[in-house]
Amino acid sequence: MSRYRFRFRRFWAIVAKEFIQMRRDRLTFGMMVGIPLLQLTLFGYAINADPKHLPTAVFCADPGTFGRTLTVGLRNSDYFDVRREAASEAEVERLLRLGEVQFVVHIPVDFTRRVLRGERPALLLQADATDPAATGNAIAAVNQLADRALDRDLKGPLYPLRAHVGPVKLQIHRHYNPEGITQYNIVPGLMGVVLTMTMVIITALAITRERERGTMENLLATPVRPGEVMIGKLVPYIMVGYLQTLLILLAARFLFRVPMRGSLPLLLAFMLLFIAANLAVGITFSTLARNQLQAMQMSFFFFLPSILLSGFMFPFRGMPGWAQGLGEVLPLTHFLRLVRGILLKGNGFLEVWHHAWPIALFTFLLLGIGIRRYRRTLD
Amino acid sequence: MNDASLAIDVRGMTKSFAGHVVVDSIAMRVRRGEIYGFLGPNGSGKTTFLRLLCGLLRPDAGEGTCLGFDVRRQSDEIKRKVGYMTQRFSFYEDLSIEENLDFIARIFEVPGRARAVRESLVRLGLENRRRQLAGELSGGWKQRLALAACLIHRPELLLLDEPTAGVDPKARRDFWEELHELAARGMTVLITTHYMDEAERCHRLAYLAYGRLLAHGTVEEVVGGAGLATWAIAGPDLFGLAQTLRRRDGVEQVVPFGNTLHVSGSNPAALARAVEPLAGRGYRCERVESGLEDVFIRLMSASEDNFP
Ligand SMILES: Nc1ncnc2c1ncn2[C@@H]1O[C@H](COP(=O)(O)OP(=O)(O)OP(=O)(O)O)[C@@H](O)[C@H]1O
Ligand SMILES: [Mg+2]
Numbered sequence: 001m002s003r004y005r006f007r008f009r010r011f012w013a014i015v016a017k018e019f020i021q022m023r024r025d026r027l028t029f030g031m032m033v034g035i036p037l038l039q040l041t042l043f044g045y046a047i048n049a050d051p052k053h054l055p056t057a058v059f060c061a062d063p064g065t066f067g068r069t070l071t072v073g074l075r076n077s078d079y080f081d082v083r084r085e086a087a088s089e090a091e092v093e094r095l096l097r098l099g100e101v102q103f104v105v106h107i108p109v110d111f112t113r114r115v116l117r118g119e120r121p122a123l124l125l126q127a128d129a130t131d132p133a134a135t136g137n138a139i140a141a142v143n144q145l146a147d148r149a150l151d152r153d154l155k156g157p158l159y160p161l162r163a164h165v166g167p168v169k170l171q172i173h174r175h176y177n178p179e180g181i182t183q184y185n186i187v188p189g190l191m192g193v194v195l196t197m198t199m200v201i202i203t204a205l206a207i208t209r210e211r212e213r214g215t216m217e218n219l220l221a222t223p224v225r226p227g228e229v230m231i232g233k234l235v236p237y238i239m240v241g242y243l244q245t246l247l248i249l250l251a252a253r254f255l256f257r258v259p260m261r262g263s264l265p266l267l268l269a270f271m272l273l274f275i276a277a278n279l280a281v282g283i284t285f286s287t288l289a290r291n292q293l294q295a296m297q298m299s300f301f302f303f304l305p306s307i308l309l310s311g312f313m314f315p316f317r318g319m320p321g322w323a324q325g326l327g328e329v330l331p332l333t334h335f336l337r338l339v340r341g342i343l344l345k346g347n348g349f350l351e352v353w354h355h356a357w358p359i360a361l362f363t364f365l366l367l368g369i370g371i372r373r374y375r376r377t378l379d
Numbered sequence: 380m381n382d383a384s385l386a387i388d389v390r391g392m393t394k395s396f397a398g399h400v401v402v403d404s405i406a407m408r409v410r411r412g413e414i415y416g417f418l419g420p421n422g423s424g425k426t427t428f429l430r431l432l433c434g435l436l437r438p439d440a441g442e443g444t445c446l447g448f449d450v451r452r453q454s455d456e457i458k459r460k461v462g463y464m465t466q467r468f469s470f471y472e473d474l475s476i477e478e479n480l481d482f483i484a485r486i487f488e489v490p491g492r493a494r495a496v497r498e499s500l501v502r503l504g505l506e507n508r509r510r511q512l513a514g515e516l517s518g519g520w521k522q523r524l525a526l527a528a529c530l531i532h533r534p535e536l537l538l539l540d541e542p543t544a545g546v547d548p549k550a551r552r553d554f555w556e557e558l559h560e561l562a563a564r565g566m567t568v569l570i571t572t573h574y575m576d577e578a579e580r581c582h583r584l585a586y587l588a589y590g591r592l593l594a595h596g597t598v599e600e601v602v603g604g605a606g607l608a609t610w611a612i613a614g615p616d617l618f619g620l621a622q623t624l625r626r627r628d629g630v631e632q633v634v635p636f637g638n639t640l641h642v643s644g645s646n647p648a649a650l651a652r653a654v655e656p657l658a659g660r661g662y663r664c665e666r667v668e669s670g671l672e673d674v675f676i677r678l679m680s681a682s683e684d685n686f687p
Contacts, residue, residue, distance in 0.1 A: 012485070017478075020473075021471065218469040220435055221434075221458060221461070
């Protein structure tokens with residue numbers, strides 16, 4: 001039966017055909033390049049999980065110098081955009097209620113005096129916390145700011161007071177991304193998200209399209225084998241996947257200046273595994289879908305949990321147990337850890353391989369289902 | 380018996396979809412080098428039967444051989460030697476004519492591929508349009524491209540599913556000439572069609588309705604086997620006449636053919652009694668040979684009665 005096994009020439013015929021079709025289908029090809037660019041712009045520039053320049057009002061009841069110093073410090077900070085100096089409690093309340101400011105920094109009447117006495121006066125920060133993500137970092141920032149702003153005034157004989165200033169002593173250590181630059185986290189993650197989105201859709205469509213247009217009937221009537229068709233269809237898209245990766249890596253390096261500490265070849269090797277995982281999902285969907293619309297819907301059905309539960313959008317550790325369990329199944333979850341590990345932490349193979357095997361397992365399972373379900377007949 | 384002179388030799392082929400029997404225990408024998416016509420009303424199971432033959436569908440029951448290979452177990456071998464032209468155009472509309480031919484030639488691992496593709500283009504008369512996308516071709520040209528693609532690997536058996544639907548008369552005649560030439564060189568052709576003139580060009584034919592084979596043989600055998608007597612009647616108000624005739628004993632079928640009515644029945648004497656009186660009333664009545672169409676319409680309506 002060896003005559004009827006995998007034949008390279010037939011496989012290559014499929015590859016060549018897919019390339020021609022890809023070249024002709026300008027819109028889809030444009031999308032494959034366009035989606036990474038669009039997402040890069042959106043996530044890289046427009047969407048910022050660490051917002052700055054938040055509208056702020058200062059209510060300074062303290063006539064002393066430190067009150068002034070602190071107000072100036074707030075004005076100079078990136079996080080706060082001091083728009084108002086409120087004159088009364090009532091005004092503070094109104095500003096917050098109307099949403100005109102996100103924060104009000106309240107400097108108490110005897111602030112200067114109590115700092116000088118070393119009494120650690122309280123600074124009141126009132127925040128509109130309806131959007132906690134927008135306020136979290138700013139609240140942390142105010143602590144450091146109070147310290148630093150006052151440091152300059154506490155000189156000479158006042159120096160010993162330094163140790164006591166600040167409403168609360170809170171230290172925040174941010175590892176690997178000390179400045180908390182969102183792009184460092186997002187841009188490498190985008191690679192995984194873009195690949196998940198495009199690879200699944202493209203393969204799901206590529207095979208469903210043959211069935212929908214009736215060309216499958218012709219293909220099935222030829223001696224071509226399922227393995228030849230499937231792998232033949234995957235090869236061109238693996239290349240597309242690498243093209244997208246390259247695009248994002250270039251942007252990460254030169255536009256967002258994301259550090260690349262680990263080995264690039266290692267990353268590219270794992271990339272192949274991840275691309276294969278997504279293509280396997282696409283193939284499996286294509287064996288289930290009756291038409292291209294269904295294939296598209298299934299792809300989105302897969303894409304949503306991937307983006308929400310993988311730790312791309314929300315911190316993985318913040319999710320409830322069941323959501324983490326679901327997230328652990330998804331290849332994107334492991335890929336994100338892998339990419340961040342390699343790019344940001346400079347992890348080597350031994351440190352990341354335990355993120356790789358779940359992806360490999362997932363791929364084999366899905367590919368098995370896909371090939372089993374691929375029908376060699378029309379019924 | 381496994382006769383080497385038979386290209387197709389199957390028995391009891393049965394296929395149902397969701398409990399509905401579409402191909403019902405069909406036996407068929409087609410000799411090598413023969414053009415075998417396959418006729419039947421829409422939905423009678425012709426396409427399904429062709430798909431069973433080339434392994435696109437698995438039969439629920441039945442056995443036999445196609446080109447000497449077992450239809451149930453050796454569909455890979457069968458596929459290499461069969462050219463199957465689907466009813467619906469199923470080549471790639473976003474590939475050019477040449478690319479489509481080249482793709483099929485690669486898949487069948489045709490030796491001397493470039494030459495085979497070029498020759499095929501020449502035979503089609505499409506060398507100078509070879510870069511045109513298949514999707515831009517008119518319906519008739521698509522059919523011709525599909526036929527050319529089916530022939531590129533020099534199959535021993537051609538399964539053609541309504542290859543001439545929507546093809547103009549001149550092209551249709553050229554097409555049939557080519558089929559006869561291929562058959563003369565030993566290729567076997569099983570072709571479905573709804574055209575009577577094409578049915579008459581086949582060496583033998585089979586008529587299928589509701590999944591059952593109702594008649595088969597040469598045109599003469601099929602017509603003779605139906606035992607149908609037919610009269611042609613010409614004269615005024617044929618439409619009104621048809622209504623009256625349908626009610627008379629002995630008349631089983633009245634079919635208008637342009638300016639004449641074809642009146643048929645299986646009892647010649649009773650039919651003559653019903654028709655002859657018309658001769659005195661300004662009608663011209665004439666006993667004619669029953670045509671294939673008369674026979675098929677008869678077969679179809681009779682089978683409707685059998686399968687309520
Ligand atoms: N894949 C399928 N699933 C379910 N039913 C089907 C399938 N393919 C065909 N049928 C049904 O089988 C019957 C026979 O269909 P088939 O296409 O074989 O008829 P046909 O003789 O080729 O008709 P036509 O002359 O219109 O081409 C039809 O009733 C059709 O609805
Ligand atoms: Mg049909």
